[in-house]
Amino acid sequence: MTTRGRRAGTSRTREAIAEAARRSFGELGYERTTIRAIANEAGVDPALVIHFYGSKQQLFLSVIDLPFAPEEVLPAILAGDRDGVGERFARFVVGMLEDENARSVMTGMVRAASTEAEAAAMLRELISRRVFAAIADGLGVDDADLRANLVGTQVVGLVLARYVVAVEPLASLDADRVVAFIAPTFQRYLVGPLSEPGKA
Amino acid sequence: MTTRGRRAGTSRTREAIAEAARRSFGELGYERTTIRAIANEAGVDPALVIHFYGSKQQLFLSVIDLPFAPEEVLPAILAGDRDGVGERFARFVVGMLEDENARSVMTGMVRAASTEAEAAAMLRELISRRVFAAIADGLGVDDADLRANLVGTQVVGLVLARYVVAVEPLASLDADRVVAFIAPTFQRYLVGPLSEPGKA
């Protein structure tokens, strides 16, 4: 029987709620995640979740944020020899997805983008503004918006196939091989000729 | 005031329900689609939907089925000169997605695969059995399972980015240009060397 009122000592429940939420959103998506389940996992009353975060949607937006800042991490990847940029990019994406927390956030974003307009907007914004800007600045290509889109298709496709749908053998492959397989795709989307190899 | 009991004449409501369901699942995903809304769009009582299809999940499974049979359509695409196979494949995928009904089914599948285990299984099965078999048979490559997976990532990534998230400029591009951009990716995933261009 839990008692009412404030607990003694300093409390870490706010973060516990955030962690539970991130995990659940990542695993179940937005709709299937219930505030009750989050509260339960955090060992707390549902009303406390609302008290801290206002609403389910605000909780989602607070908790699902990129596990990295594109404008901080991309420049270093895009700089350097052009021939290796696809591999460096692939290595970063695949490596980042190895981290459990980062993966939760990414799958959560992709899962939620499928049904939540807000989440779709986040993803759209991410791809077509932040990644776009980094590519335009870092590579000096003129059709950076399109290139950012194409890179985006391969990234979300990878997340969906490897982690959400978990198709085999891709899901069980070790990171290095995945990097090797998709690096050339990023290479072409980032700096290669975009039309047929012949023309353009 | 609609009257009770059977209507006169032959009825097409069963298909009307299927169409409404397909549209709604495609646009809103599984969770957000309600039986009441489907019934409403089909001009019918919610109970009739259940009466015809048994349950929401069975309705989903009945209605969301591939708009084409891979084993029938892929062989013709994979046969022929190897250099053009990527483009032929891209043309087929992108062209198929131009059809409104087919697109609904595909987005519905991808959307639902994000949250419904059954739908994820469908997609997994589709990619790793049916597409796999077609590739193995049609191309005679040995790592056909992996190639099918990689092709799958690019297909679902395209569906998600272009139609679900609708990122610009990709969403507004005309089909021919999309084909030109992604064809080389399919080309490599289908018959190209899978590791770095150098080795393999």
Next chain:
DNA sequence: GTAACAATTCAATAGGTGTTGAATTCTACA
């Protein structure tokens, strides 16, 4: 030490969901 405030729970509310059972009207077949 007391007043403000933060953390926490409880109980309730209002609304939505898929699904069921019975009732009614029509069709098809004997």
Next chain:
DNA sequence: TGTAGAATTCAACACCTATTGAATTGTTAC
């Protein structure tokens, strides 16, 4: 023509949801 069955609606059920308001307990600043 009669009767089995199909198509259809209505009303209800049982359940689950996010959210709210009030009550309680602890902490912090004066």
